[in-house]
Amino acid sequence: MTREFLKMHGLGNDFVVIDARSEPYRNPMVLGGAEVRAIAGRKTGVGCDQLIILESTDAPGADAFMRIHNADGSEAGACGNASRCVGWLLMEESGRDRASFQTAAGLLHATRADNGRITVDMGPPRLDWSAIPLAAPTDTLRVESVEHGGFSGPVAVNMGNPHAVFFVDDAEAVPLAEVGPVFETHAAFPERSNIEFAQVLSPTAIRMRVWERGAGITQACGTGACATLVAAARRGLTGRKADILLDGGTLTIEWTADDRVLMTGPVALSFSGRLSAELVSAELVSE
Numbered sequence: 001m002t003r004e005f006l007k008m009h010g011l012g013n014d015f016v017v018i019d020a021r022s023e024p025y026r027n028p029m030v031l032g033g034a035e036v037r038a039i040a041g042r043k044t045g046v047g048c049d050q051l052i053i054l055e056s057t058d059a060p061g062a063d064a065f066m067r068i069h070n071a072d073g074s075e076a077g078a079c080g081n082a083s084r085c086v087g088w089l090l091m092e093e094s095g096r097d098r099a100s101f102q103t104a105a106g107l108l109h110a111t112r113a114d115n116g117r118i119t120v121d122m123g124p125p126r127l128d129w130s131a132i133p134l135a136a137p138t139d140t141l142r143v144e145s146v147e148h149g150g151f152s153g154p155v156a157v158n159m160g161n162p163h164a165v166f167f168v169d170d171a172e173a174v175p176l177a178e179v180g181p182v183f184e185t186h187a188a189f190p191e192r193s194n195i196e197f198a199q200v201l202s203p204t205a206i207r208m209r210v211w212e213r214g215a216g217i218t219q220a221c222g223t224g225a226c227a228t229l230v231a232a233a234r235r236g237l238t239g240r241k242a243d244i245l246l247d248g249g250t251l252t253i254e255w256t257a258d259d260r261v262l263m264t265g266p267v268a269l270s271f272s273g274r275l276s277a278e279l280v281s282a283e284l285v286s287e
């Protein structure tokens with residue numbers, strides 16, 4: 001059985017999107033994530049940071065359920081860049097200027113912004129240690145127990161998924177490929193964590209690089225940009241609205257007075273295609 005997909009990205013954070021609303025897609029976790037890893041493979045698969053599966057839902061007000069799998073096969077509760085892509089797809093489909101969809105982290109609302117950009121209300125940040133989650137009661141404004149390679153004391157924020165934001169003087173100088181995996185799997189994070197290194201450029205601009213849980217270095221991370229703004233505002237380093245300058249481009253993040261985090265940025269549809277039966281056959285995915 002073959003399967004259609006769309007290849008999309010948000011600032012180079014790229015996705016394979018499968019619309020399973022009318023034809024359910026076998027749950028990738030049936031194969032322990034091996035099917036996801038096959039699809040995400042940059043050599044023998046389509047290649048992506050995350051696989052996104054749109055499922056039908058009876059959740060009130062939701063046009064779909066968005067399921068998120070990282071390239072390593074793990075499932076995630078939120079994906080900001082993919083949320084903009086899904087919001088755009090649903091709005092293109094309906095002809096409306098807004099769309100709502102359910103995720104593991106709750107109901108998200110997307111609207112059209114200027115210059116073809118999309119805004120998604122990513123909901124409130126979760127700031128308590130148990131909501132990140134962390135392994136022990138800790139002040140999430142500075143998690144002292146997390147240190148390696150001269151970096152320590154990140155701010156922990158959950159945006160539907162866990163983030164640890166380190167503030168540094170020079171983001172370009174961070175040996176991300178070396179320290180990223182160490183922090184992703186640090187014992188302080190029982191569900192692992194996405195890792196951000198942020199350099200505050202001004203009260204309204206932050207340069208940020210990211211090591212994503214389950215995907216490694218990506219060109220951009222929407223929830224990571226949200227977490228970075230919240231962390232900077234909590235530390236008093238910026239206001240509650242700033243541009244986050246990522247490798248792939250800029251996202252505008254606002255933490256509103258009523259505790260919602262709004263993320264605005266571009267979306268892109270690269271191509272469509274069909275997954276071959278071989279790509280997800282037992283032989284290829286068995287490991």
Ligand SMILES: N[C@H](CCC[C@H](N)C(=O)O)C(=O)O
Nearest residue numbers: 076079080081161213222223
């Ligand atoms: N790696 C993340 C999921 C994708 C997040 C990112 N692509 C975004 O745009 O928010 C996690 O395991 O929580």
